[in-house]
């Protein structure tokens with residue numbers, strides 16, 4: 001139904017049925033509604049106080065804040081297999097393991113901040129907790145991780161490009177994630193420079 005850029009998750013019919021705006025027919029309309037919702041979510045994020053962000057509760061709630069006006073299933077874990085991503089029945093246990101690992105990295109200075117954030121981001125999109133919005137959610141989550149656990153500025157993900165469209169920046173991003181799937185983190189580390 002909607003044209004997806006390279007590396008995106010196609011939605012299945014049940015997931016499309018969860019669209020709260022029944023009149024939408026084009027990718028552009030959907031992008032606009034999602035973008036407006038994300039901006040609301042970022043406002044919520046900026047005003048939020050305290051609370052540990054390395055919990056499955058926080059990550060689900062963040063997904064609701066970013067996508068809950070558009071999708072009924074926002075904040076609910078994926079139930080179907082996708083072209084990328086682990087077995088849906090493994091999501092909760094793998095996600096909790098990942099969050100425990102990330103806390104361990106931060107508390108013990110295992111990686112420098114940007115490397116921790118890059119690894120945090122990569123594993124989160126690899127798990128693919130949600131039917132859609134995983135890339136945008138996990139980029140924002142990595143920035144919150146940097147802020148809360150390292151007091152570090154966020155990553156310059158887009159660098160003037162639209163990361164939701166096919167262009168050289170997205171190609172470099174997806175290629176870096178694929179390299180990281182094979183344990184080569186160098187391209188992703190080169191990609192994640194701080195926002196100034």
Ligand SMILES: Nc1ncnc2c1ncn2[C@@H]1O[C@H](COP(=O)(O)OP(=O)(O)O)[C@@H](O)[C@H]1O
Pocket residue numbers: 006007008009084122125126130131132133134135136137164174177178181
């Ligand atoms: N080979 C890969 N390994 C891990 N993650 C990937 C890979 N290719 C793409 N991704 C991630 O998946 C995201 C797309 O998933 P999707 O759920 O559609 O998120 P969004 O709707 O925010 O774009 C990309 O933005 C990227 O973060």
Ligand SMILES: [Mg+2]
Pocket residue numbers: 008009132133134
């Ligand atoms: Mg998508």
